[in-house]
Amino acid sequence: MELKYKDHIVEKIIDASGRTVLPGLVDAHTHPVWAGDRVHEFSMKLAGATYMDIYEAGGGIHFTVNHTRQATEDELYGLLKQRLMRMLANGTVLVEGKSGYGLDTENEIKMLRVLERAKRELPIDISSTFCGAHAVPKNQTAEEATENVLTQQIPEVMRLQEMGELHVDSIDVFCEKGVFNIDQSRKILEAGRQAGLRLNFHADELTPTCGTEMGASLGAEAMSHLEEISQEGIAAMALKPSVAVILPTTAYLLRLKPPPVRQMINQGVPVALGSDFNPNAHCLSMPLVMNLACVLFGMTLPEALVAATINAAAALGKQKTHGSLEVGKYGDLLILNAPRWEHLVYQMGDNQQIIGKVIKRGCVVDREVYWNY
Ligand SMILES: N=CN[C@@H](CCC(=O)O)C(=O)O
Numbered sequence: 024m025e026l027k028y029k030d031h032i033v034e035k036i037i038d039a040s041g042r043t044v045l046p047g048l049v050d051a052h053t054h055p056v057w058a059g060d061r062v063h064e065f066s067m068k069l070a071g072a073t074y075m076d077i078y079e080a081g082g083g084i085h086f087t088v089n090h091t092r093q094a095t096e097d098e099l100y101g102l103l104k105q106r107l108m109r110m111l112a113n114g115t116v117l118v119e120g121k122s123g124y125g126l127d128t129e130n131e132i133k134m135l136r137v138l139e140r141a142k143r144e145l146p147i148d149i150s151s152t153f154c155g156a157h158a159v160p161k162n163q164t165a166e167e168a169t170e171n172v173l174t175q176q177i178p179e180v181m182r183l184q185e186m187g188e189l190h191v192d193s194i195d196v197f198c199e200k201g202v203f204n205i206d207q208s209r210k211i212l213e214a215g216r217q218a219g220l221r222l223n224f225h226a227d228e229l230t231p232t233c234g235t236e237m238g239a240s241l242g243a244e245a246m247s248h249l250e251e252i253s254q255e256g257i258a259a260m261a262l263k264p265s266v267a268v269i270l271p272t273t274a275y276l277l278r279l280k281p282p283p284v285r286q287m288i289n290q291g292v293p294v295a296l297g298s299d300f301n302p303n304a305h306c307l308s309m310p311l312v313m314n315l316a317c318v319l320f321g322m323t324l325p326e327a328l329v330a331a332t333i334n335a336a337a338a339l340g341k342q343k344t345h346g347s348l349e350v351g352k353y354g355d356l357l358i359l360n361a362p363r364w365e366h367l368v369y370q371m372g373d374n375q376q377i378i379g380k381v382i383k384r385g386c387v388v389d390r391e392v393y394w395n396y
């Protein structure tokens with residue numbers, strides 16, 4: 024070692040013998056900026072209420088929108104910082120983060136600004152997604168909400184983007200029966216594409232709507248959930264190819280049918296994983312997501328690792344910098360206190376004992392720092 028690296032300046036030498044080194048994990052789908060948890064809805068769901076029952080009764084996303092609108096940028100940043108640092112402690116080095124609890128120009132921009140601040144101040148990389156069409160505000164029809172996203176929200180996001188105040192990568196819409204229909208979703212995605220954004224949206228989750236086929240026809244880079252994807256949808260995603268972002272926590276909590284992951288993989292659809300962290304699915308741990316993906320959806324351990332690293336990076340268009348240990352990429356890696364990497368997934372819910380060190384861009388992240396946030 025001394026001979027091979029004699030010309031390099033090495034600040035710190037870590038003895039990793041008997042341990043395992045992995046690329047840092049990538050979380051391809053989260054809703055991390057919000058105020059007001061929904062712990063009260065958990066017992067309602069356990070008693071049999073569906074996701075849409077709660078949404079239609081004015082809870083769910085609407086509840087979070089009320090609280091998020093009332094929160095200041097500083098309050099939202101404080102909450103986001105704690106969540107992101109817990110994700111980092113659980114091995115996530117790059118995370119996608121959506122807006123979507125503002126549902127009007129002012130509050131959507133507020134959420135996106137909070138994500139920008141986190142990009143500047145925290146040792147975790149973030150890919151921002153504008154999701155002004157995450158729900159239909161209570162005082163509007165879906166048609167009116169679509170119009171608002173098209174004529175007010177997207178233009179303002181793009182104005183701030185051009186001024187360098189925002190750096191938004193993708194656009195998202197909750198394409199679902201009772202939320203935004205296929206035509207409304209298509210219009211919003213097309214406008215996002217024209218504005219230069221990547222397309223990365225919620226499709227075919229609770230009901231089969233052929234959202235995936237619509238997304239593939241627009242060349243969507245990624246689509247999420249896909250529990251209700253059709254055969255044609257799988258074929259269309261394989262052709263593009265579009266990355267399927269699978270969210271096991273949500274399927275587990277809402278007791279949805281498993282997405283056809285095996286078929287997707289067999290047909291050549293790249294499969295990525297996300298925690299879907301949000302007030303409905305409060306999970307900050309990608310190792311737990313990997314465990315659920317293996318046990319509930321029949322993924323193999325290597326498939327889950329690929330899905331939580333390089334494929335998740337590809338879903339965000341960041342495969343050139345993240346997702347694997349290669350010359351030219353960021354030095355984002357995990358040192359596991361275990362002789363085999365599989366312990367990370369096998370030892371459920373105890374990630375922080377297994378993850379000995381998180382290294383971000385070549386620097387060891389100080390545990391005290393992220394726990395004291
Ligand atoms: N389905 C829409 N969005 C989120 C849930 C957001 C929420 O319930 O607050 C999801 O991906 O599961």
Ligand SMILES: [Zn+2]
Nearest residue numbers: 052054225299
């Ligand atoms: Zn989501």
